[in-house]
Amino acid sequence: MAEVIIVESKDAAGALVAEEIAALVAAKPTAVLGLATGSTPLPVYRALAERRDSMDLSKITGFALDEYVGLPVEHPESYRSVINREVVEPLGLDPDRIHVPNGSLETIEHAGADYEAAIEAAGGIDLQILGIGTTGHIGFNEPGSSFASRTRVKTLTEQTRRDNARFFDSEDDVPMHCITQGLGTIHRARHLVLLAFGEGKAPAIAGAVEGPVTASLPGSALQLHERATVIVDEAAASQLKNADYYRHSYANKPTWQGL
Ligand code: PGA
Numbered sequence: 001m002a003e004v005i006i007v008e009s010k011d012a013a014g015a016l017v018a019e020e021i022a023a024l025v026a027a028k029p030t031a032v033l034g035l036a037t038g039s040t041p042l043p044v045y046r047a048l049a050e051r052r053d054s055m056d057l058s059k060i061t062g063f064a065l066d067e068y069v070g071l072p073v074e075h076p077e078s079y080r081s082v083i084n085r086e087v088v089e090p091l092g093l094d095p096d097r098i099h100v101p102n103g104s105l106e107t108i109e110h111a112g113a114d115y116e117a118a119i120e121a122a123g124g125i126d127l128q129i130l131g132i133g134t135t136g137h138i139g140f141n142e143p144g145s146s147f148a149s150r151t152r153v154k155t156l157t158e159q160t161r162r163d164n165a166r167f168f169d170s171e172d173d174v175p176m177h178c179i180t181q182g183l184g185t186i187h188r189a190r191h192l193v194l195l196a197f198g199e200g201k202a203p204a205i206a207g208a209v210e211g212p213v214t215a216s217l218p219g220s221a222l223q224l225h226e227r228a229t230v231i232v233d234e235a236a237a238s239q240l241k242n243a244d245y246y247r248h249s250y251a252n253k254p255t256w257q258g259l
Helices: 010-027 042-050 079-090 105-121 158-167 183-187 201-208 216-222 244-249
Strands: 002-007 032-035 061-064 066-068 127-130 152-155 177-180 191-196 228-233
Touching: 002 244, 010 127, 010 191, 010 228, 032 079, 032 158, 042 079, 042 158, 061 105, 061 158, 066 079, 066 127, 066 152, 105 152, 105 177, 183 216, 191 201, 216 228
Parallel strands: 002 228, 032 061, 032 127, 127 191, 191 228
Antiparallel strands: 066 177, 152 177
C-alpha cells in the first residue's frame, strides 16, 4: 500500500516534497519529474523556488500530466501556460525540457502516442507529483479509466468541469475534453507522490488509500504501485480509518528511508 503521511499544513507538505526532489536531483542531475497542475502542488513549487539557489535544476526534464484539448496554448489557463507560470519561471527551468501534452486539434490524433514516446526517450519519470480530484481522478483519468491506459484524450466529467470553473469565467468555458497521461503511464513512474488538502478531498483519499482497488476510483491505482507516498493534511485525512497507524509508522520511520 501507499505510505500515508499526515502533515499539519500545506507548507509542511511542500517542504517535504521539495526536500525529496532536492535529494533526487543531487543524486541524479538529469532527473525526470512528473508535474501536476491545479492548486494542490503549488506549495511544492513554492518550496522548490525558495531553495532554488542551492540546487542545480538546469538539467532536469519535466512532463506535465495533462492538458485541455482545443484551448489555445496562450490561454492563461492552458496547462502549458500554468506550468510556465507556476513552475518553469519560478524555478528557472529550461523551457525546452518541460513537456506538456499537446492539446491542439490539428495533431490530437497522435498527440498521445507522441507524448508516450517522449517520456520513454527521456528514460521514464523518476518522481511523479499528483493531486486527486473530488471524483477520485488522478491526472484527468476520470472514473472508469483503464489501469492500463496510456496518454490519450478523455471527456471530463461534469463534476470536474464544475470544480475547475473557478479558473475560468464560467463553467461553459471549461473545455469538454482533455489529453492526459493514462493510469498505465503514471504507474510506470518510479515514485508517486500524491498530495491532497482540505475536507473536500477526504472521501477521495479514503477511497484511494483504503477502499477497493477499482477503476471507479482511479486514485486507488496507487495501491498497486511499489513506491507511492500520499501526503495529506488533517482535513483530507479525516475519513481514513487507519490514520493512527499512519501517524505511528511515520513517527517511527527509519531516517535512511527518505520520503
Ligand atoms: P486541485 O485539483 O489541485 O485544483 O484540487 C486536483 C485534481 O483535479 O487532480
